[in-house]
Amino acid sequence: MDKDKNRETKEHKGGTNPQSFDRIVREVFAPIYPVIAQQIVAKTLTTSGRCLDAGCGTGALGRAIAQITDLHVTFFDQSIEMLELAKWYANDENIGDRSAFLEGDIHSILLQDESMDIVISRGSSPFWDDWHRAYGEILRVLKVGGHAYIGGGFGTKELRDSITAHMSKEKPDWRDSFKDRIKAEREALPQIMEKLNPASHTIIDDESGWWVFITK
Numbered sequence: 555m556d557k558d559k560n561r562e563t564k565e566h567k568g569g570t571n572p573q574s575f576d577r578i579v580r581e582v583f584a585p586i587y588p589v590i591a592q593q594i595v596a597k598t599l600t601t602s603g604r605c606l607d608a609g610c611g612t613g614a615l616g617r618a619i620a621q622i623t624d625l626h627v628t629f630f631d632q633s634i635e636m637l638e639l640a641k642w643y644a645n646d647e648n649i650g651d652r653s654a655f656l657e658g659d660i661h662s663i664l665l666q667d668e669s670m671d672i673v674i675s676r677g678s679s680p681f682w683d684d685w686h687r688a689y690g691e692i693l694r695v696l697k698v699g700g701h702a703y704i705g706g707g708f709g710t711k712e713l714r715d716s717i718t719a720h721m722s723k724e725k726p727d728w729r730d731s732f733k734d735r736i737k738a739e740r741e742a743l744p745q746i747m748e749k750l751n752p753a754s755h756t757i758i759d760d761e762s763g764w765w766v767f768i769t770k
């Protein structure tokens with residue numbers, strides 16, 4: 555099957571249309587996902603149960619984590635076109651039987667309370683309209699003791715530098731559309747965490763990128 559067949563290109567929230575995003579992930583961002591997946595497993599020690607990849611795009615992070623764990627991954631995105639690509643790749647990588655695909659909005663996730671062992675999300679939160687609601691939803695679907703790993707890292711400083719250099723050349727304004735949102739989210743987060751009051755949260759902010767690691 556040709557995954558690109560009969561696909562219309564539409565502009566999407568999330569920075570780009572699914573076809574060009576898919577190409578950029580394959581050609582530029584691909585090396586970061588296995589590195590980040592390893593870091594998430596090392597930090598959360600979660601290797602079985604259910605994982606939600608929130609704002610999954612083409613599912614690269616959720617697929618990378620499925621490859622090194624026994625997790626069942628629910629790929630969740632507001633874009634049906636992104637989910638179709640995620641599904642195509644999941645089947646191609648033989649993890650289709652441990653995958654589910656759910657279209658929806660992070661502000662109102664159609665999943666039961668305490669149904670997930672881990673929620674991961676990369677590069678999506680700057681596009682969320684209401685972080686208090688979105689993080690509240692993430693905590694709602696997490697089991698008590700479960701972890702969330704949300705942010706925008708690149709895995710390592712070297713990967714961040716090389717990808718930033720590549721993207722700045724290809725699309726000089728690629729960060730402009732969301733850099734103010736990244737700043738706003740980070741400033742809003744301490745108060746959001748205080749109100750939602752999870753068991754713990756830590757900010758990981760190093761040369762590879764920024765994440766919030768939450769335990770419910």
Ligand SMILES: C[S@@+](CC[C@H](N)C(=O)[O-])C[C@H]1O[C@@H](n2cnc3c(N)ncnc32)[C@H](O)[C@@H]1O
Nearest residue numbers: 568609610611631632633659660676677678681
């Ligand atoms: C920059 S892409 C990142 C995709 C993927 N996580 C990755 O790192 O390759 C952002 C994704 O977040 C999704 N997204 C943005 N806002 C969303 C929302 N409110 N609810 C669900 N998904 C959302 C977009 O559709 C897009 O697929």
